[in-house]
Amino acid sequence: MHNTFGSKFKIEIWGGSHTPQMGVRVGGVPQGVALSVEDFVCDISRRKAGAKGTTTRHESDVPTIVSGVDGGFTNGDVVEIVFENKNTRSSDYDLFAKHPRPSHIDLVARRKYGAALDLRGSGQFSGRMTLLLVAAGVVAKKMLQTTSFTTDIVELGGSRNREEFDSIVEEAIKSGDSVGGVVECVAQGVPFGLGEPFFDSAESIISHLMFSVPAVKGVEFGSGFEGVRLRGSERNDSIIDERGTTATNNEGGINGGITNGNNLVVRVAIKPTPSISREQMTYNFESGKVQPLKISGRHDVAIVKRAAVVVEAVVAIALAELSLQ
Numbered sequence: 001m002h003n004t005f006g007s008k009f010k011i012e013i014w015g016g017s018h019t020p021q022m023g024v025r026v027g028g029v030p031q032g033v034a035l036s037v038e039d040f041v042c043d044i045s046r047r048k049a050g051a052k053g054t055t056t057r058h059e060s061d062v063p064t065i066v067s068g069v070d071g072g073f074t075n076g077d078v079v080e081i082v083f084e085n086k087n088t089r090s091s092d093y094d095l096f097a098k099h100p101r102p103s104h105i106d107l108v109a110r111r112k113y114g115a116a117l118d119l120r121g122s123g124q125f126s127g128r129m130t131l132l133l134v135a136a137g138v139v140a141k142k143m144l145q146t147t148s149f150t151t152d153i154v155e156l157g158g159s160r161n162r163e164e165f166d167s168i169v170e171e172a173i174k175s176g177d178s179v180g181g182v183v184e185c186v187a188q189g190v191p192f193g194l195g196e197p198f199f200d201s202a203e204s205i206i207s208h209l210m211f212s213v214p215a216v217k218g219v220e221f222g223s224g225f226e227g228v229r230l231r232g233s234e235r236n237d238s239i240i241d242e243r244g245t246t247a248t249n250n251e252g253g254i255n256g257g258i259t260n261g262n263n264l265v266v267r268v269a270i271k272p273t274p275s276i277s278r279e280q281m282t283y284n285f286e287s288g289k290v291q292p293l294k295i296s297g298r299h300d301v302a303i304v305k306r307a308a309v310v311v312e313a314v315v316a317i318a319l320a321e322l323s324l325q
Contacts, residue, residue, distance in 0.1 A: 003124065005209055008324035009143075011136045011317065015085075016118055017126035023082040024132035026068070026139050028324055031076040033142050035069050037062070040081075040138050046309035047134050053169035053179075053302035059086060063135060081135045085128075093119060098286040099293050103274040127214045127303060130310045137313020140320035146189040147319060151312040153304055154267070155182035169302050176278035180215075180271045181304035183311045185264075187319065190253060192244070192261040194322040201257025202264075206318040210268060213310055215303055218269030222252025237262075259322075266315055270307045275299035 004012045008028045015022025040063045049055045061083060068079030096119070100106030105125040109117055119125075141149070154160060157168035157179035172179045195202030207219045227235050227250050237246035244261050253264035275295050284291045300306065 005212070005317070006321045009140065009317065009320040011133075013124075013129060013132045015129075016124050017122055017128040018085055019118070021082055021084055022129070022132065023066075023080060024136050026079040026081070026136050028320075029068065029074045029076070029079050029139060029143065031074055033074040033139075034072060035065070035074055035079070035139065035142055036072050037065060039142065040135060043134050043138050043309050043313065044131070047131060047306050049300070049306065051305055052166070053173060053300065054305055055298045055300045060084070061131060079139055081132075083131060083135075093122070093297070095293075099282070099284045099291070101274050101293065101295060102280055102282045103271075125214060127300070127306075130213060130307075133213065133317070134309055134313045137309075137316045140313070140316035143320050144316060144323065146191065147316075148188050149185060149312050149316065150188070151183065151185040151308045153181050153308060154184045156302065156304060157181065169305075172301050176276055178272040178274075178276050178299075178301050179304070180269070181302070181307075183268045183270060183304065183308050185266045185268070185308075185311050185315050187253075187264040187266075187315055190259050190261070190264045190319065191323065192259060194259040194319065194325075195254070195257045196325075197257045200325065202254045202259050202318075202322060203257060205322055206266060206315060209314050209318050210266075210311070213268075213307075213314060215270050215273065215307070216268055217271045220252075220267050221254055222265050223250040224252070224267060264315070264319075266311070268307075268311050270304040273300050273303045276301075 003014065004010060006028070010027035012025045044061050048061060049058060064082045066080045066082055068074055068077045096106040097110065105122060106119065109119060109125060156165045157172065159168060168179055203221055210216055210219050223235065235250045237248050237251050240247050246262055249262050249265060252266065253259055253262045277295060279292045279294050281290055282293050
């Protein structure tokens with residue numbers, strides 16, 4: 001499998017959801033960046049399970065920095081960060097080889113890579129692997145000294161009313177179902193001029209990496225899809241000073257693929273997880289019939305609750321890549 005990203009700020013992930021260890025290698029990090037295990041604690045905690053509607057699988061997620069750092073500072077070599085997987089229950093996934101989950105990777109992965117592919121816990125396709133993106137994002141943010149991030153869920157289960165989020169999740173739990181949502185990331189202090197036209201545009205680099213995140217089904221910048229319902233006279237961002245500040249930000253901080261110095265605004269659609277406890281009718285390859293599938297095990301009802309920090313990490317990684325080009 002090809003699990004690398006970037007030409008300057010290079011990341012490579014390895015391992016799987018139920019392998020003893022998994023890790024990420026980060027290349028392109030300059031010398032002298034302060035980096036310690038403590039720097040990872042906040043963002044890793046934001047991704048952890050525990051809130052209502054998240055999986056009951058709990059891992060310590062303590063990072064081990066095995067290379068690239070000496071005396072608390074990067075030394076110019078590849079930074080490698082390793083995590084252990086200990087709270088695994090691989091038998092929960094035995095059924096899916098013959099009776100694959102609807103809208104999941106089970107069937108596609110086995111047909112592409114063969115029956116010997118390690119799909120315990122969904123293997124390298126698992127949301128567990130986003131822990132490695134979060135770790136790489138921490139390194140990226142340490143390099144982006146002028147940039148800060150504000151990231152949150154702005155829609156859940158079809159509602160944009162935050163006061164309804166908890167009750168929507170509770171209803172989904174009771175009905176054995178799942179819910180999706182939208183995460184918005186706003187990056188402030190993004191340097192002017194990042195990105196190139198067409199294939200290496202800021203949108204292209206961010207979207208490329210964002211769609212590698214399991215459950216992501218849509219990415220928009222600025223007013224995105226809502227903006228197409230406006231006339232040009234309504235949507236255009238008027239420039240109001242010599243720095244290029246705009247009165248509105250429908251472009252989301254990017255013109256022609258190049259950052260314009262205004263806030264970078266990215267919204268990401270996170271689908272409902274396919275692994276639901278409600279019975280579903282789907283094809284059973286052992287019997288050759290469409291039969292009911294009842295999924296057990298530990299799965300998120302609202303994976304979007306853990307996705308905000310992942311989205312933020314991806315934006316940071318993409319900006320680090322763009323800043324080095």
